[in-house]
Amino acid sequence: MKRGIVLGIIVVLGCLPLVVSGFQGPSPAALAAxxxxxxKDNLYVISGSGVADQNAFSGGNTAVFVTDSGVVVVDTKLPGWGPTLLERIKTVTNKPVTTIINTHTHGDHTGSNEFFGTTVDSVVHENTKANMARMDEFKGDKAKFLPKRTYKDKLTIGKGKDEIDLYYFGPGHTGGDSFVVFPAVRTMHVGDMFAWKALPYIDTGNGGSAVAQASTLAKAAASVKDVDTIIPGHIPVTTWNDFKEYADFSQDFVTFARNQMKAGKTIDQAASEYKVPVRFKGYVVTVNTQFASAQTNLKAAYDELKR
Ligand SMILES: [Zn+2]
Structure with a gap:
């Protein structure tokens, strides 16, 4: 076996394990999904896909916001998805893509930034730019594809019906997750701060925090006003109430970790006792044990609580 040819390019993602063998562009299943x-008016989502069918995994949910001066794209899926994104965008508007926002650094949310070139405006949280600068996709010659603009706490782009507000409320999934609000249409893209109805993937290598994840969500839920619709990182568009419920679910887990640690339980003991409380209907412990599990998340929480 010629291992190099068989394996081709191996891409390891932040949010789901995905091994792409000799990437030849999106599969028919992925395209269909x-x-x-x-x-809402002027706001679309190009679905991410595929927890059930990994061959159909294109990356996270992409928001497409059509403003007077051009199209703003939030999250660009995996590498290789640029042409599909553009094709889908062209079915709803003739305007050019002028701005890219990435909710966070992971390759299934930033992978097709390069496709949109260097002339588009591009904005991320300052910690996300630092994280992106360490990715192969943005190193060396490709550093020119790094985002042009960053912010620290809040940034407003555009005005009136075209306004977009970016908020940073602290670490969680990574150390640079933006909450992207479209006030005129009462909608917020929350990236992987709410990816699935399950325990979160905490990317400590990129500044994520298992303990702060809950307080960051609580801050977002308390601070952002007049939003009724949520674009999560991976699951279908949902409601503000679902987002608040996810903040509660996250807080419940941190409280569980804290109590177990206080009671002197080992991570293994605590993990074996963790169950999703019945009030969180439709929730599971994890959608992918490679990235999140009671064990993994408790370890991350214990490590932080011990400090
Ligand atoms: Zn992610």
């Missing part, structure tokens, strides 16, 4: 759907 990646639809553009209207969320």
């Amino acid at each position: 990646t639809k553009i759907e209207k969320v």
Whole structure:
């Protein structure tokens, strides 16, 4: 076996394990699963896909916001998805893509930034730019594809019906997760701060925090006003109440970790006792044990609580 040829390019992602063998562009299943759907006036989502079918995994949910001066894209899926994104966008507007926002650093949310070139405006939280600068996709010659603009706590782009507000409320999934609000249409893209109805993947290598994840969500839920619709990182568009419920679910887990640690339980003992409380309907412990599990998340929480 010629291992190099067989394996081709191996891409290891932040949010789901994905091994791409000799990447030749999106599979038919992935293309079919990646639809553009209207969320509100001038706001669309191009679905991410595929926890059930990894061959159909294109990356996170992409928001498409059509403003007077051009199209703003939030999150660009995996590498190789640029042409599909553009094709889907062209079914709803003739305007050019002028701005890219990435909710965070992971390759299934930033992978096709390069496709949109260096002339588009691009904005991320300052910690995310630092994280992106360590990725092969943005090193050396490709540093020119790094985001042009960063912010620290809040940044407003555009005004009136075209306004977009970016908020940073602290670490969680990574150390640089943005909450992207479209006030005129009462909608917020929350990236992987709410990716699935399950324990979160805490990317400590990129500044994520298992303990702060809950307080960051609580801060977002308390600070952002007049939003009724949520674009999560991976699951379908949902409601503000679902987002608040996810903040509660996250807080419940941190409280569980703290209590177990206080009671002198080992991580193994605590993990074996963890169950999703019945009030969180439709929730599971994890959608992918490689990235999150009671064990993994308790270890991350214990490590932080011990400090
Ligand atoms: Zn992620």
